[in-house]
Amino acid sequence: xxxxxxxxxxxxxxxxxxxxxxxxxxxxxxxxxxxxxxxxxxxxxxxxxxxxxxxxxxxxxxxxxxxxxxxxxxxxxxxxxxxxxxxxxxxxxxxxxxxxxxxxxxxxxxxxxxxxxxxxxxxxxxxxxxxxxxxxxxxxxxxxxxxxxxxxxxxxxxxxxxxxxxxxxxxxxxxxxxxxxxxxxxxxxxxxxxxxxxxxxxxxxxxxxxxxxxxxxxxxxxxxxxxxxxxxxxxxxxxxxxxxxxxxxxxxxxxxxxxxxxxxxxxxxxxxxxxxxxxxxxxxxxxxxxxxxxxxxxxxxxxxxxxxxxxxxxxxxxxxxxxxxxxxxxxxxxxxxxxxxxxxxxxxxxxxxxxxxxxxxxxxxxxxxxxxxxxxxxxxxxxxxxxxxxxxxxxxxxxxxxxxxxxxxxxxxxxxxxxxxxxxxxxxxxxxxxxxxxxxxxxxxxxxxxxxxxxxxxxxxxxxxxxxxxxxxxxxxxxxxxxxxxxxxxxxxxxxxxxxxxx
Amino acid sequence: xxxxxxxxxxxxxxxxxxxxxxxxxxxxxxxxxxxxxxxxxxxxxxxxxxxxxxxxxxxxxxxxxxxxxxxxxxxxxxxxxxxxxxxxxxxxxxxxxxxxxxxxxxxxxxxxxxxxxxxxxxxxxxxxxxxxxxxxxxxxxxxxxxxxxxxxxxxxxxxxxxxxxxxxxxxxxxxxxxxxxxxxxxxxxxxxxxxxxxxxxxxxxxxxxxxxxxxxxxxxxxxxxxxxxxxxxxxxxxxxxxxxxxxxxxxxxxxxxxxxxxxxxxxxxxxxxxxxxxxxxxxxxxxxxxxxxxxxxxxxxxxxxxxxxxxxxxxxxxxxxxxxxxxxxxxxxxxxxxxxxxxxxxxxxxxxxxxxxxxxxxxxxxxxxxxxxxxxxxxxxxxxxxxxxxxxxxxxxxx
Numbered sequence: 001x002x003x004x005x006x007x008x009x010x011x012x013x014x015x016x017x018x019x020x021x022x023x024x025x026x027x028x029x030x031x032x033x034x035x036x037x038x039x040x041x042x043x044x045x046x047x048x049x050x051x052x053x054x055x056x057x058x059x060x061x062x063x064x065x066x067x068x069x070x071x072x073x074x075x076x077x078x079x080x081x082x083x084x085x086x087x088x089x090x091x092x093x094x095x096x097x098x099x100x101x102x103x104x105x106x107x108x109x110x111x112x113x114x115x116x117x118x119x120x121x122x123x124x125x126x127x128x129x130x131x132x133x134x135x136x137x138x139x140x141x142x143x144x145x146x147x148x149x150x151x152x153x154x155x156x157x158x159x160x161x162x163x164x165x166x167x168x169x170x171x172x173x174x175x176x177x178x179x180x181x182x183x184x185x186x187x188x189x190x191x192x193x194x195x196x197x198x199x200x201x202x203x204x205x206x207x208x209x210x211x212x213x214x215x216x217x218x219x220x221x222x223x224x225x226x227x228x229x230x231x232x233x234x235x236x237x238x239x240x241x242x243x244x245x246x247x248x249x250x251x252x253x254x255x256x257x258x259x260x261x262x263x264x265x266x267x268x269x270x271x272x273x274x275x276x277x278x279x280x281x282x283x284x285x286x287x288x289x290x291x292x293x294x295x296x297x298x299x300x301x302x303x304x305x306x307x308x309x310x311x312x313x314x315x316x317x318x319x320x321x322x323x324x325x326x327x328x329x330x331x332x333x334x335x336x337x338x339x340x341x342x343x344x345x346x347x348x349x350x351x352x353x354x355x356x357x358x359x360x361x362x363x364x365x366x367x368x369x370x371x372x373x374x375x376x377x378x379x380x381x382x383x384x385x386x387x388x389x390x391x392x393x394x395x396x397x398x399x400x401x402x403x404x405x406x407x408x409x410x411x412x413x414x415x416x417x418x419x420x421x422x423x424x425x426x427x428x429x430x431x432x433x434x435x436x437x438x439x440x441x442x443x444x445x446x447x448x449x450x451x452x453x454x455x456x457x458x459x460x461x462x463x464x465x466x467x468x469x470x471x472x473x474x475x476x477x478x479x480x481x482x483x484x485x486x487x488x489x490x491x492x493x494x495x496x497x498x499x500x501x502x503x
Numbered sequence: 504x505x506x507x508x509x510x511x512x513x514x515x516x517x518x519x520x521x522x523x524x525x526x527x528x529x530x531x532x533x534x535x536x537x538x539x540x541x542x543x544x545x546x547x548x549x550x551x552x553x554x555x556x557x558x559x560x561x562x563x564x565x566x567x568x569x570x571x572x573x574x575x576x577x578x579x580x581x582x583x584x585x586x587x588x589x590x591x592x593x594x595x596x597x598x599x600x601x602x603x604x605x606x607x608x609x610x611x612x613x614x615x616x617x618x619x620x621x622x623x624x625x626x627x628x629x630x631x632x633x634x635x636x637x638x639x640x641x642x643x644x645x646x647x648x649x650x651x652x653x654x655x656x657x658x659x660x661x662x663x664x665x666x667x668x669x670x671x672x673x674x675x676x677x678x679x680x681x682x683x684x685x686x687x688x689x690x691x692x693x694x695x696x697x698x699x700x701x702x703x704x705x706x707x708x709x710x711x712x713x714x715x716x717x718x719x720x721x722x723x724x725x726x727x728x729x730x731x732x733x734x735x736x737x738x739x740x741x742x743x744x745x746x747x748x749x750x751x752x753x754x755x756x757x758x759x760x761x762x763x764x765x766x767x768x769x770x771x772x773x774x775x776x777x778x779x780x781x782x783x784x785x786x787x788x789x790x791x792x793x794x795x796x797x798x799x800x801x802x803x804x805x806x807x808x809x810x811x812x813x814x815x816x817x818x819x820x821x822x823x824x825x826x827x828x829x830x831x832x833x834x835x836x837x838x839x840x841x842x843x844x845x846x847x848x849x850x851x852x853x854x855x856x857x858x859x860x861x862x863x864x865x866x867x868x869x870x871x872x873x874x875x876x877x878x879x880x881x882x883x884x885x886x887x888x889x890x891x892x893x894x895x896x897x898x899x900x901x902x
Binding site: 027086087089090091094095098165168169171172174175189190191192193236237238254325326327328344347348435436437439446457465466 | 529530554555556557571574578579580595597598599600601606608732733734735736739795798799800801802804805808860863867871872874875877878880881886889900
């Protein structure tokens with residue numbers, strides 16, 4: 001029975017593999033195909049051979065790890081050394097194809113009407129009428145003048161004439177045709193009603209990797225993702241190309257980027273620290289209250305206090321945005337009614353930061369409360385009894401017993417929370433969008449922009465539209481910064497492990 | 504064990520070969536369209552299929568997602584043949600090599616401003632179906648049947664009649680460069696200058712010229728005098744107008760539904776004049792475009808020219824989402840609606856919103872400048888001059 005299930009499972013898996021392989025083959029994605037074949041072979045080996053048995057449990061985890069963690073990182077590194085972004089999204093091959101397909105219409109030659117026929121063998125014949133009324137017979141890429149009554153002309157009567165509906169159905173076939181007018185000009189389909197006289201605009205010489213403008217003779221050579229003439233004129237579309245460390249150079253030498261960077265960085269650290277600090281303080285306070293066995297209605301309070309955690313953060317943030325509105329928000333209305341004046345919550349740099357911290361406190365304290373509640377329950381009660389016997393005050397109990405023991409289990413979570421808030425794009429973006437703007441900044445930066453939202457602006461609101469290359473470069477830099485901070489933090493918590501051993 | 508393996512492989516191979524491999528096929532049209540217009544196009548597609556037997560697939564996407572998705576999907580060969588989109592995408596889509604010029608069979612059937620909006624480098628890149636620009640909603644119960652003709656008049660009215668009752672003279676979304684542009688343009692400001700050949704010059708930014716600064720200072724004055732409600736986001740602006748707490752509102756035809764629903768006795772007209780000059784809003788246009796990666800470019804052209812650019816289709820598009828049409832045969836019918844006539848009047852003064860990619864670097868810095876003035880943290884002159892410096896620098900960077 002087990003064997004049967006295994007066989008069916010493996011069979012289904014193989015169906016998926018082979019189907020995907022055929023799909024990839026159809027799309028000529030040979031590298032991915034190679035990986036797939038290797039992966040499929042591995043899976044089959046592991047399931048069929050007894051030796052592969054232990055890997056059965058390791059394999060799914062590694063698969064998803066590679067797919068969801070390793071691959072995106074590798075791809076980000078790759079994009080950061082390319083010019084991928086608006087104007088450079090095609091491959092070079094695609095850009096060349098598009099430029100080669102550009103054609104120039106001889107407007108003076110005018111429109112040629114046509115009638116199309118199919119002979120018994122299914123081949124197409126055309127009778128063109130020039131704007132001057134001359135008749136031309138077109139077949140297999142050749143044109144020749146005919147007169148009514150010619151042998152070749154009357155021959156057409158034996159073929160089937162294509163109706164308009166036939167023509168529409170055959171547009172893809174018709175538009176691929178080309179009839180040599182002379183050495184340079186070709187008769188090609190213009191639209192369903194007419195043919196026009198065209199010639200190609202560019203010729204691509206593959207051996208020399210050059211694109212030549214056939215009219216002016218200008219030679220375009222590929223420079224950093226564009227075909228460029230000697231005078232610097234660029235042809236669009238550009239293409240995607242590896243440009244080395246240019247993105248990083250732009251990042252570190254461009255005063256526009258580096259200017260507000262320090263201010264943004266300082267606020268990012270403040271923001272992450274304040275967020276973690278406030279949520280932890282409030283969460284811990286509430287947890288200690290709720291942990292008191294003499295408190296009535298504990299379960300009720302606990303459920304109510306978890307509510308902010310249960311409401312999606314996106315909704316809460318938008319509601320708070322309304323509450324903080326300077327003129328019409330409820331907070332300022334209450335303030336005005338009680339103390340006489342409101343606070344410019346989202347307009348003043350300092351108050352905007354306060355508003356953000358308040359919002360994040362609201363969103364974050366239930367999580368800290370839950371974590372602390374769990375940790376508090378794991379602390380042995382005997383220690384408190386011993387402390388009471390030794391005459392410790394409740395503050396001393398908290399400071400010398402509760403806090404250190406709590407930290408052992410909570411500290412890693414605080415670090416995780418720090419890293420999370422370091423990159424907490426959504427809260428910033430939903431409440432302030434990084435505003436209010438800095439006065440006189442060289443680049444659009446706001447007082448509440450953190451590194452990641454600042455990156456977002458650089459990448460998606462830059463001069464040329466979207467700039468994935470630069471964005472990836474900045475992402476990697478942020479990755480390194482967060483990585484370093486987390487590393488230092490873990491070293492720090494490593495010392496906390498000592499506390500446990502000594503207790 | 505081995506037998507199971509062999510069996511499963513044979514079975515898999517047989518099944519895999521019988522499954523069709525997904526790939527884009529020539530001879531079949533795929534259209535990306537937003538939800539509001541999808542039903543109309545589905546009906547149009549049905550007549551196309553009936554006439555020519557060529558299958559048409561309609562895929563529904565949110566309007567704003569179409570541009571970015573095209574950039575990702577089209578180069579892989581999985582993209583659509585036809586997309587719906589806004590004219591200000593043109594610059595980016597053309598420089599990305601994602602869309603193809605369109606052969607419009609009968610340009611005289613279209614409103615010239617709609618065609619201009621979809622023209623790039625002397626070629627048409629889209630078949631426009633709608634144009635729009637912002638204008639002035641006015642509450643007839645507060646300002647009278649005929650609305651407001653000039654800002655001078657509005658200021659008088661607010662001081663003498665509205666303010667004592669706690670009613671604002673004007674509301675508009677803030678900070679929002681798109682809606683604030685008429686203040687910059689009315690005395691001669693512009694976003695990008697035009698060179699001798701009629702091409703936009705991204706390095707000639709006219710948002711801080713004398714006229715623009717004067718207009719911006721006038722905007723600040725209106726804020727300070729309480730004629731304009733300060734720092735109102737779109738929703739707040741709307742509720743102020745709906746509740747009769749604001750006499751006029753500067754926004755576009757998309758607001759008709761909300762205003763009607765609130766039962767306001769409203770009118771819609773062009774933006775008032777200041778010193779005898781009308782504030783020119785941005786003109787926007789929406790239309791259909793053909794992907795450069797389409798395997799059926801001519802077929803797509805036929806579909807658009809013969810089945811979409813018709814009175815019936817354009818009227819159906821209007822019914823589904825009332826916006827002023829860019830198709831003249833349909834305009835005769837549509838302009839009987841007084842709202843639509845108002846929008847056409849407002850659009851008559853409008854200037855096309857620049858479609859060049861450099862526009863991306865304008866919005867943020869400009870919006871920041873407006874916000875600094877609204878927050879009273881900077882003078883209009885200093886704020887906009889600094890913004891223009893940033894804009895020009897960013898654009899130079901990217902060239």
